[in-house]
Amino acid sequence: MDNLTAARSTMAFSLGFHIIFAAIGMVMPFLMCAAHYLHLKGRAGPYLELTKMWMRGVAILFAVGAVSGTVLSFELGLLWPEFMEHAGPIIGMPFSWEGTAFFVEAVMIGLFLYGWDRMKPWVHWGTGLGVGISGFLSGIFVVAANSWMNSPAGFDWVDGKAENVDPVAAMFNDAWLHQSIHMQVAAVQAVGFAVGGVHAFLYLRGRARELNLKAMKIAMLFGAAAAIVQPMVGHFSGEQVAKLQPAKLAAIEGLFETQTYAPLTLGGIPDEETRTMDWGIEIPGALSILAHLDPSAEVIGLDQYPEEDWPPVLIVHVAFQVMVGLGMLMALLGLLYFWFLKKRSFPRWFLWALAGSTPLGMLAIEAGWVVTEVGRQPWIIYEVLRTSEGVTPVPGMVWHFLLFLVLYLGLAGVTVWLFGRQIRVTQRQVEEGSP
Template sequence: MVEETLMLSRLQFAANVSFHILFPTISIALSWFLVAFKVRFNQTGDPVWMRAYRFWVKIFALTFALGVVSGITMSFQFGTNWPGFMETVGNIAGPLLGYEVLTAFFLEAGFLGIMLFGMNRVSNRVHTAATIIVAVGTALSAFWILALNSWMQTPQGFEMRDGVAHATNWFEIIFNPSFPYRLIHMVLASALTATFLIAGISAYRLLKGDDKRAPKLTLKVALFVAAVLAPTQALVGDFHGLNTLENQPQKIAAMEGIWETESRVPLLLFAIPDETSRENHFEIGIPGLASLILKHDINGELQGLSEFEGNHPPVAPVFYAFRIMVGIGMLMMAIAWFGSFQLMRKGQVSALTLKAIVAMSFSGWIATLAGWYVTEIGRQPWLVSGVLTAQQAATDIAPANVAISLVMYCVLYLVLLGAYLHTLFVMARRAVEIEEIKPEEIADARSRTGQNTIKGEARYV
């Protein structure tokens, strides 16, 4: 019964975090795109930037709302499903979560209303400042959450007293060994997710016959930004891998499917890990490349899973999730580069490429989820590495109770996710049907009304 409760609790938390992370992954970076659109409008006076802002701020609001709601339900589980977590490390986890509320959430909640509804009620300068402050709030939220998650991966700056963790150095806790790499990696993942969402929705509008300047502009911006960020993410991922090898070698061994310590380790493009026989079937690999990447020496030695008997994660999910993440990342890079090449050479993207971009609209979600599964499953059996196992922290309530709430969560999340996706494309189709207002008409209206923006302009996206 204890094992059933543990497994169901893990599945429930996985379902919650998988749903929740979809929305902050978009909103963290999308808020900064909104800042860029607003600043460019202020600099140039070109209404196309304001149209882009008005369309995407609605999507940001919807995304932010679902992120907040799903985050609240996720936090309930610390008390219901994982009481041992707060009992053991609450002195550290509690303050870090509190710092997020005191800094990030207050900034977002305080200025989101001005950002969404203050366009014609406050000065342009105040509205721009509110947009920037909301973006800063989303970044701070990522900072504190990743500080806690990274500490759970590579804990330091604490001591154990009677089985309870007590902070001894908050600087070491926050800036633990894996934190800088995880923060940058996640921020870039968010940026890539947002760029492909912007590119995908913009491409969808163009395929539906939208000939206005706004979707063409946002597609161009998104593709150019993605073309730069995709290789940057690959480089940061390499540094992150080296840090993981230093601090969590068992995770690297699972990611690469290395069963025995060996030299000149191949980079496996495909394999079927078999934990029973402790070997890989149908291996397809590049000899020595894993050693070269991780040790910068083609003959470098890497530790195998045999050295971490009883203290390493389940191999198959980590192995496959890592390859999904990398594969999606490479595909994103290829499409961003090809689309950017077409824009620079012809000034437009072909219909076939537009369809590919639409298909990749939510590719960032897949890559981010795969990366998080590598991170979280790769930490098992530990909840806090070397301090607290998942089994020690789990609740001992009846499995049926956890199963009921798990089913309810999953049904609710599927409904909400379907509604979210449906709403995005309904908004895109409605934007196609709206006639574009001419810049001279806006300028004339501004001169007559004396306003920086006019109410009629809100319709034109």
């Protein structure tokens, strides 16, 4: 494994690990607040127990997310010093705002954890809501920094250096809006399905049935709504990618030749040597509609770029297909959820389907980040600085990759054990009627 591959692998694994906990950290506080709200409104049911169970989970996952996020910030300087030399002054503002949001989130979670019976009930509830809002803002600021890498703005590139830096224009670049919306909706969708699926499974196993049924309903209200909205958000993102990164869109669809009435391909395996798409099902004109709202519009293909500037077409295409496929499946389950909620009855087969869908949203997030990051290659700053030019010249990066791999796998194991323990303790207390 060469230095560049090791550095990219380290960053990819770290980001792939952190994004799961970041998504949970953004959304779980809102689920917690929903349960707490129902308790304060006097609704019948074990909403207080549910609030405290989710509160402990938020605390655990906040700690893990803080650790993995901090490691990522160090890795930027450790692995990509050339990138940070140029990008640091430009995208410092969203990172500083993210740090501020993280500080507020930490304060709010402390107030919520230790504010029971020490604060007025609705003030205490407000601190929990503050955890969610600050966490959500933190995610938006980080995505804004990443979107700048896909659509660099706010500077002039002169003789290999950035001049006339405008940090506001850099932060609010052309890609920040669609990337932020897409990621935040995906987080709500993924966490809603993950939490709903876990509680559906526990309900089917006969554990604390009332608590788990109500928990599943709260989580799926968020997850199902986000899953139904996400295809429209995805369409908006597709239009923006077509405008800002046409090479990425071409790789996503395996479109090797520029053409009008460009087809949208379902499935398929792109062959870069023959420049063909094998085994796919083409929908004529659908890609032109997705990109330009016109079936006859021309869509730029990979033939407009030298091959050394192509993204890895196979990886990007397959990741996109996985993301869209899982997203459409969750949208269908979301529609079914609202149908059965209206009928006030959930068939066992549907609850088992929800239980089986527990990891789908997280897998879709991972696939989406592969599309975003790998689809930008070979650029670390799109069409400005190549990834190979941003990597550290210091050898031995493979040892960093192996170290972080072992540490993160261990951290993941401990986190799963702690989270499972909290769920089991709460389930047992509810079943035994303990406070």
